[in-house]
Amino acid sequence: MAQGHVTVNYLPDGNDWTVTVTAGSETRTAQAPGLISARDAAEQLVEQLVPNSAGRVVIHLLDGDGFAFSTAYLQARHGLSDETTRAAAQQAAAAAAQQNPPNPLGGLR
Secondary structure, three states, rough: OOOOOEEEOOOOOOEEEEEEEEEOEEEEEEEEOOOOHHHHHHHHHHHHOOOOOOOOEEEEEOEEEEEHHHHHHHHOOOOOOOOHHHHHHHHHHHHHHHHEEEEOOOOEO
């Protein structure tokens, strides 16, 4: 059976990461040292909120940006430091913002 999507947002918090998982009206938060640990914590929170994985869709975001999360997570999985991971995420977010600047009348151009 299809379910609504689950959103996982990651935010750097000093040397740690804050993870917020939202499924419908329910939200859970955790902190972890490093992005890979944060991803593991997110999986546990998702399982708590939505135990049935059939039809479950999980969207991972770094400060609201899916591309930035993918870039940062792949950097971390390949053994690059958290500083390098954060720098890659910031570059990805900046590049995305330049490609889709906000429309002064609202929305994206």
